[in-house]
Amino acid sequence: MQDQLKVHLIQTDTVWKNIPKNIENISQKISQITEVTDLIVLPEMFSTGFVMKPSEATETMDGSAVNWMIDTAKSEDCAITGSLIIKENNKFYNRLIFAYPSGKIEYYDKKHLFSHAGEDKVYNAGTEIKIIEYKGWKIAAFICYDLRFPVWSRNTENYHIALYVANWPVPRINAWDVLLKARAIENICYTIGVNRVGTDANELEYIGHSQITNPLGNNIKKCTIAIETIISTTLYKAEILKNRKDFKFLEDRDDFQFKN
Numbered sequence: 001m002q003d004q005l006k007v008h009l010i011q012t013d014t015v016w017k018n019i020p021k022n023i024e025n026i027s028q029k030i031s032q033i034t035e036v037t038d039l040i041v042l043p044e045m046f047s048t049g050f051v052m053k054p055s056e057a058t059e060t061m062d063g064s065a066v067n068w069m070i071d072t073a074k075s076e077d078c079a080i081t082g083s084l085i086i087k088e089n090n091k092f093y094n095r096l097i098f099a100y101p102s103g104k105i106e107y108y109d110k111k112h113l114f115s116h117a118g119e120d121k122v123y124n125a126g127t128e129i130k131i132i133e134y135k136g137w138k139i140a141a142f143i144c145y146d147l148r149f150p151v152w153s154r155n156t157e158n159y160h161i162a163l164y165v166a167n168w169p170v171p172r173i174n175a176w177d178v179l180l181k182a183r184a185i186e187n188i189c190y191t192i193g194v195n196r197v198g199t200d201a202n203e204l205e206y207i208g209h210s211q212i213t214n215p216l217g218n219n220i221k222k223c224t225i226a227i228e229t230i231i232s233t234t235l236y237k238a239e240i241l242k243n244r245k246d247f248k249f250l251e252d253r254d255d256f257q258f259k260n
Contacts, residue, residue: 002135003238005161007039009231011210011223013198014049014167017057022047023068029230030076037232038135040072042082043165043196044144045094050167050200051085052118054092058085066097066105073099079134082194083110083143083165091124096141096165098132106132108141112149119145131157137237139163140189147179147193151258155187155250160240162187166195169204176209185217188244190235197226215243 010029015021026042033040044050047065048057059065065084073080079100086095094110109126113119129152132139138159144166146152153162162183168176176193184191191213196206211222212233221233244250 002038002137003236005039005135005137005235005237006035006037007041007192007212007233007235008033008037009041009192009194009210009212009221010043011194011197011208011231012043012046012228014043014046014196014200016049016201017051019047019057019059019065023065025228027068027072029228030072033076033230033232035232037076037078040076040078040080041163041165041192041194042080043194044083044167045085046082046165046196048085049196050117050202050204052122054085054087054122058087058092060087066099069097069099070103070105073101074103077101081141081163081165092122093126094119094123094143096130096143098134098139098141100134106130108143110143110146111152112145114145129157131159137161137235144168147176147183150183150186151256153183153187154253154256155189156253158250159187159189160237161190161192161235163192164194166193167200167206168195168209170207173207173209177211180211180213181217181219184213184215186249188215188247188250189240190214197228215240 081098083096096108108130130141140159207226
């Protein structure tokens with residue numbers, strides 16, 4: 001267990017449906033990290049882009065991207081996470097993989113599929129909230145559109161970090177900025193949001209705005225320049241616990257049950 005967590009956010013462009021090229025690019029970025037880190041966070045569908053024909057770019061849990069994540073977590077002695085297109089039992093999932101330094105993996109399947117782009121027509125939705133426990137920290141895993149649904153993100157598990165990986169385009173970037181702050185404030189936690197940059201095959205533009213927000217809704221680090229970059233900072237559990245002691249808002253939260 002540790003009270004501090006060093007995190008690195010890798011904001012990248014994505015080559016459309018080119019898994020080897022995207023892994024090569026991210027590997028080069030990781031090689032530039034010279035300090036010890038606990039967690040590396042990558043965007044949504046970091047190996048392919050936001051593809052709505054998953055059969056053209058999918059992998060299995062034994063595929064090259066998952067194995068690369070496992071190998072990288074081991075070699076860098078840190079956790080690494082991001083989402084991939086995964087085929088399992090003849091179904092497609094937008095799946096966040098969390099690879100531990102030990103080689104163990106856990107995953108979260110995106111609950112809220114982006115119907116505006118037809119994601120719900122070609123992918124299967126997840127049904128379970130995922131809380132990842134790592135080095136004494138509880139990390140709630142979410143993907144992109146999940147950010148718009150506060151009930152799904154509600155901190156009933158006393159997690160410390162709400163983590164969102166995304167392909168969030170320019171026209172709605174203000175919502176991304178505002179909602180990451182809102183989720184931090186209402187859940188008295190850190191939020192981590194990692195978004196891509198560049199333009200995809202559908203001519204959608206992405207400008208990043210990857211960021212880390214503290215429990216009061218203040219940005220600790222944020223990149224507002226549409227470039228490939230690495231953002232790093234240290235998170236302190238004491239900051240969360242102090243805010244929860246001073247402001248006992250979570251004790252007044254409503255009880256509810258999910259219906260899938």
